Amino acid sequence: MKNSFRIFSLLIGLVLFLSWTVSSQPRETSIDKIKKRGYLLWGSDAEGGAPYVFPSPEDPSRLIGFEVDLAEAVAKELGVKARQSQNAWDSLIPALKRGDFDIVLNGVEITPQRNEEVLFSVPYYIYTEQLVVRKEETAIRDINDLKGKKAGTLSGAVAQDILEGLGGVDVRIYSGQVEPYEDLAFGRLDAVLLDLPIAAYYAKPNPKLKYAGPPAGEGFYGIAIRKEDTGLKKTVDEILGKLLRSGELKKIHEKWGLWNETQEKLFLTVEESAGPVIIEESKKAPLHTFFPMLLKGAGITIFISVVSMALAVTLGLVLTIARLYGRPPFSSTATAYIEIYRGTPLLIQLYILYYGLPNIGISLSPVAAAFLGLGMNYAAYEAEIYRAGIMSVPKGQMEAASSLGMTQPQALRRIILPQALRIATPGITNDFIALFKDSSLVSVIAMVELTKTYSILAATTLRFFELGLIVAFLYFAMSYPLSLLARRLENKLKGPGR
Amino acid sequence: MIQVRNLHKYYGEQQLFKGIDLDVQKGEVVVLIGPSGSGKSTFLRCINGLEYFQEGEIHVDGIELHSIERVKPGRKDLEAIRSIRLKVGMVFQQFNLFPHMTVLGNIIEAPVKVLGLGKNPAVENALALLKRINLEGKVNCYPGELSGGEQQRVAIARALAMKPEAMLFDEPTSSLDPETVGEVLSVIKGLVDEGMTTLIATHEMGFAREAADRVVVFDKGDIVETGPPEEIFTSPKVERTKTFLGRILKI
Numbered sequence: 229m230k231n232s233f234r235i236f237s238l239l240i241g242l243v244l245f246l247s248w249t250v251s252s253q254p255r256e257t258s259i260d261k262i263k264k265r266g267y268l269l270w271g272s273d274a275e276g277g278a279p280y281v282f283p284s285p286e287d288p289s290r291l292i293g294f295e296v297d298l299a300e301a302v303a304k305e306l307g308v309k310a311r312q313s314q315n316a317w318d319s320l321i322p323a324l325k326r327g328d329f330d331i332v333l334n335g336v337e338i339t340p341q342r343n344e345e346v347l348f349s350v351p352y353y354i355y356t357e358q359l360v361v362r363k364e365e366t367a368i369r370d371i372n373d374l375k376g377k378k379a380g381t382l383s384g385a386v387a388q389d390i391l392e393g394l395g396g397v398d399v400r401i402y403s404g405q406v407e408p409y410e411d412l413a414f415g416r417l418d419a420v421l422l423d424l425p426i427a428a429y430y431a432k433p434n435p436k437l438k439y440a441g442p443p444a445g446e447g448f449y450g451i452a453i454r455k456e457d458t459g460l461k462k463t464v465d466e467i468l469g470k471l472l473r474s475g476e477l478k479k480i481h482e483k484w485g486l487w488n489e490t491q492e493k494l495f496l497t498v499e500e501s502a503g504p505v506i507i508e509e510s511k512k513a514p515l516h517t518f519f520p521m522l523l524k525g526a527g528i529t530i531f532i533s534v535v536s537m538a539l540a541v542t543l544g545l546v547l548t549i550a551r552l553y554g555r556p557p558f559s560s561t562a563t564a565y566i567e568i569y570r571g572t573p574l575l576i577q578l579y580i581l582y583y584g585l586p587n588i589g590i591s592l593s594p595v596a597a598a599f600l601g602l603g604m605n606y607a608a609y610e611a612e613i614y615r616a617g618i619m620s621v622p623k624g625q626m627e628a629a630s631s632l633g634m635t636q637p638q639a640l641r642r643i644i645l646p647q648a649l650r651i652a653t654p655g656i657t658n659d660f661i662a663l664f665k666d667s668s669l670v671s672v673i674a675m676v677e678l679t680k681t682y683s684i685l686a687a688t689t690l691r692f693f694e695l696g697l698i699v700a701f702l703y704f705a706m707s708y709p710l711s712l713l714a715r716r717l718e719n720k721l722k723g724p725g726r
Numbered sequence: 727m728i729q730v731r732n733l734h735k736y737y738g739e740q741q742l743f744k745g746i747d748l749d750v751q752k753g754e755v756v757v758l759i760g761p762s763g764s765g766k767s768t769f770l771r772c773i774n775g776l777e778y779f780q781e782g783e784i785h786v787d788g789i790e791l792h793s794i795e796r797v798k799p800g801r802k803d804l805e806a807i808r809s810i811r812l813k814v815g816m817v818f819q820q821f822n823l824f825p826h827m828t829v830l831g832n833i834i835e836a837p838v839k840v841l842g843l844g845k846n847p848a849v850e851n852a853l854a855l856l857k858r859i860n861l862e863g864k865v866n867c868y869p870g871e872l873s874g875g876e877q878q879r880v881a882i883a884r885a886l887a888m889k890p891e892a893m894l895f896d897e898p899t900s901s902l903d904p905e906t907v908g909e910v911l912s913v914i915k916g917l918v919d920e921g922m923t924t925l926i927a928t929h930e931m932g933f934a935r936e937a938a939d940r941v942v943v944f945d946k947g948d949i950v951e952t953g954p955p956e957e958i959f960t961s962p963k964v965e966r967t968k969t970f971l972g973r974i975l976k977i
Contacts, residue, residue, distance in 0.1 A: 624818060624820050624822035627776055627822065628816075628818065628823075628824070629824075630776065631774055631811055631818075631885075632811070632836035632885070632888060633811045633812045633836060633840040633841075634836060634839065634840055638839055638840070642835065642839060643835075646826050647824075647826055
């Protein structure tokens with residue numbers, strides 16, 4: 229759901245991005261436009277959660293969070309109202325660039341890569357990374373103890389770079405901020421490193437978890453503005469400086485429990501606000517440096533797909549035979565299984581398998597959950613393809629086999645199924661290719677396969693286009709040989725007589 | 727050899743057989759004639775359990791089969807049906823050869839899988855049967871490569887490979903091109919001449935006259951008349967037989 233939406237929006241983004249680069253023209257200044265329009269459009273992802281921007285628990289139709297308050301304060305200074313525009317976090321920057329909104333205000337860390345793409349205001353918050361472990365943990369005291377351990381973090385977050393920079397840490401990437409802490413509590417992870425505001429909201433209240441050591445690694449959240457909107461940037465900088473000096477910014481942070489000594493340094497950044505804070509000279513990595521990661525992702529995609537499909541075709545056969553030839557308890561169970569698995573989203577099934585089952589004491593590894601989730605779901609579809617195949621074998625075939633004294637299982641195995649499988653092969657191939665692409669859904673259960681690798685790389689480097697083409701090519705390079713193989717298989721099964 | 731007693735069969739509300747009887751002696755050749763839909767095929771299919779029936783009983787060489795339920799036949803019924811099928815071979819109007827197997831594969835499948843015969847003797851036997859039906863050259867062909875007449879001859883060989891004690895032919899030539907009808911009938915004739923107990927439903931009146939020991943006339947699910955062929959064809963006693971023969975012989 230979230231993922232396919234994200235992929236969909238990426239595609240749309242690509243198209244719009246391309247057309248934007250072609251058609252961008254000089255226009256009236258953004259400030260004039262905002263004032264004329266009467267509201268400031270600010271982009272953020274409410275899925276990102278508390279305490280940034282999130283649906284109010286009392287009234288889910290209303291968004292709250294410290295960034296909501298900040299956006300309203302900034303808009304008030306501009307003399308307009310604030311209006312939030314929802315966008316997937318991963319693609320906020322591309323959406324800003326193509327003009328979907330005026331600014332992005334959503335915990336966007338100021339990084340060299342992003343500095344290449346957009347302007348940043350002076351920082352409005354200094355985040356630190358907080359390491360969280362289980363209550364009973366004693367071995368991990370700070371991030372230097374993480375070698376050989378499993379550590380979770382959020383896709384595209386600065387914490388991910390920190391963890392990967394340590395070396396020797398088994399880094400697990402998540403797309404939501406609730407899941408890593410859940411996994412930590414279940415024991416699937418040893419530690420979670422995330423921005424302090426996230427930890428303060430999601431980990432601190434959990435009695436099973438605790439902070440390990442003081443916050444580490446400082447970074448800045450800035451308001452992102454399109455490169456050409458230098459006037460708007462200047463105004464926003466002035467407004468933020470004013471809010472800081474007047475104490476209003478502090479009040480907002482305090483309201484959400486986010487003010488600490490670190491934030492005092494914000495004053496320094498305002499004083500010397502010559503430009504955005506650049507941490508280091510940025511370099512664009514050559515494309516080939518991404519290949520090892522992408523190929524690893526592709527390998528995982530193949531592995532998951534092949535094993536899941538093997539499970540699906542086997543279980544599907546059992547289901548269809550139970551449905552067609554089984555006695556009542558078996559046949560109705562098989563029918564119910566097929567209807568339920570076809571009638572509910574694969575994503576929900578994966579969530580239940582991976583995040584739901586631990587509540588009744590069954591904790592599956594990500595790999596096992598991926599196989600079971602995909603395999604059991606596709607089994608329902610395979611069963612129906614087999615059934616169509618079996619039903620299209622003429623009735624006379626079973627009669628002829630029976631009249632020769634063959635038992636029903638014998639007739640099925642020797643006479644009916646070989647003919648039914650031949651009819652079913654194109655459908656099964658089709659499903660295999662579909663499963664290949666559906667395997668990207670398992671990224672919700674912390675499996676980093678090809679699509680996930682892509683969204684992580686693209687989110688940090690913002691090179692959606694080149695990487696997207698490479699990934700699309702990789703998928704095609706995997707599925708096309710499969711089509712060829714299936715075609716050959718069909719010809720072989722056909723036999724010379726037909 | 728085969729006794730049918732008081733056979734009743736309904737399709738829902740509609741009644742097809744209202745208690746019919748027939749006895750077939752060992753070595754006897756009985757030809758069933760009658761209009762389409764008169765119940766000849768269904769009658770044959772009841773004998774080897776391809777159709778269920780609601781009332782009556784069928785005895786084949788001492789094996790007893792009582793009324794069978796359609797949805798859930800009991801274990802005893804299934805066993806009886808299977809023993810009957812091992813004694814009685816069946817040939818269908820649509821041949822029903824297995825399209826994914828060669829001619830040889832079709833013939834040895836059941837002897838090997840059902841009777842547990844070794845592959846070598848099964849092949850030897852199959853080759854002998856193919857020689858008898860003049861199709862030795864087609865051993866490795868698939869059914870799709872054969873003409874209708876050739877397919878039906880293979881289907882007969884397939885049934886014979888199980889060494890049945892009786893044969894049921896369900897309109898064996900009705901789907902054939904006219905020029906291939908003869909080759910199939912001559913194979914059946916050869917079988918009959920060797921003394922095989924045979925029940926055959928057919929519209930080939932010439933064959934009935936020539937090969938039958940007894941002709942049974944079906945009409946609307948009823949046996950209206952039965953007797954030696956010369957009697958039935960030259961001086962039928964029942965009006966319905968006369969009407970049927972009048973219609974079919976005019977064509």
